Amino acid sequence: MPSIPPRRAVLLLSGGLDSATTLAIALREGYAVHALSFRYGQRHAIELEAARRIAEQSRVAEHVIATIDLAMFGGSALTSPDVAVPKDAPLNSGIPVTYVPARNTVFLSFALAWAEVLEADHIFIGVNALDYSGYPDCRSDYLEAFERMASLATKRAVEDGRTLRIHAPLLRLGKREIIELGTRLGVDYALTTSCYDPGAAGEACGHCDACRLRLRGFAEAGLEDPAVYRDRPVVTR
């Protein structure tokens, strides 16, 4: 009896903790995963190296790194050398300067283009509405609107009546729950990187928003964060 071929999915892989966990979920659900990362003018290439290692160790069907120029438009601490990454600032206080204009829209659009060529009806994205409540393009109503738009945008939609589904399995999970879930699924978090401002050898700063959310999540889960820190702050649960 011939086996049923796995459903294909495009997955946005950043090299961070959230997308590595999302990848483990997609693989567990039986998808053939086509992982997509971006060289988009971010200050450091460390997250791309992390994405490459995660893709290699997982059983992804394919990993592609697309080069796009978002730094061209400016406007974010993550792509502009003129804007400093904030350290030890209060968390969850409005939209942070690390927000990259329309980033998820641009990333999801590329995922959609690839999904169309692959004849895939599924896109996975590791966004999280709790920790990133300040990012408009991490909210569920945004993702639903993208899904509706995408289901009208493609040849497959028009000719075959296929709809595109955006999977955001972490959307309503806290960092602690994400880490607990990933740990159960066997994610090697030593491969992931979260820091907005890492050192030359990839060591995390320990003080940007991303480091602090990550450290707090591991502390709350009662687990040791395997990441290497330049200066690991004391984190209390």
Add this chain to the structure above:
Amino acid sequence: MPSIPPRRAVLLLSGGLDSATTLAIALREGYAVHALSFRYGQRHAIELEAARRIAEQSRVAEHVIATIDLAMFGGSALTSPDVAVPKDAPLNSGIPVTYVPARNTVFLSFALAWAEVLEADHIFIGVNALDYSGYPDCRSDYLEAFERMASLATKRAVEDGRTLRIHAPLLRLGKREIIELGTRLGVDYALTTSCYDPGAAGEACGHCDACRLRLRGFAEAGLEDPAVYRDRPVVTR
């Protein structure tokens, strides 16, 4: 009395007849136009040269050419050397092989990113539902869905309650009407290029879908097409 600063708009400028006409409309409506073109793996750079000439002759505030790699995903005669551009095929018979997967979604996403940085609430696109009925991302329900998504995607939307408006002033016009309108607005169609498969000096082939739609439009308007053709077919009204 201080004058009111003009509203800013991002406009997708391809170098073709439709976007040149759309540009003339946006300028006539008083927008400060930030024109955006793409080097996206298309076979020839002739349309980018045309876009540059059109932007130079018009009073655009700025013209940016973004480089993105859509050819990477394959799947279209416009970006893949393995797929031939069809010649003298029946027009309007389903989705053509010149369709680039999710192209308008990717282009509009970049326009949205730039609009957010510019604090612009307007994007102009020269899509046309009549001639390109086979392209899913040229239909009004697609554009409306993109507009809804975009109005949830940005910092401006969340913090200031601004919505983004997609202007597609050619959506319901035929090629003849577009040419007549552009001619009244002073568009120099000699600067524009439409051919999917031009020669080395930029001369149009005269036989691809785009050439034939253009030639028919000029013939119906009773005007001479100023484009240079390698082989200008006889077009009857």
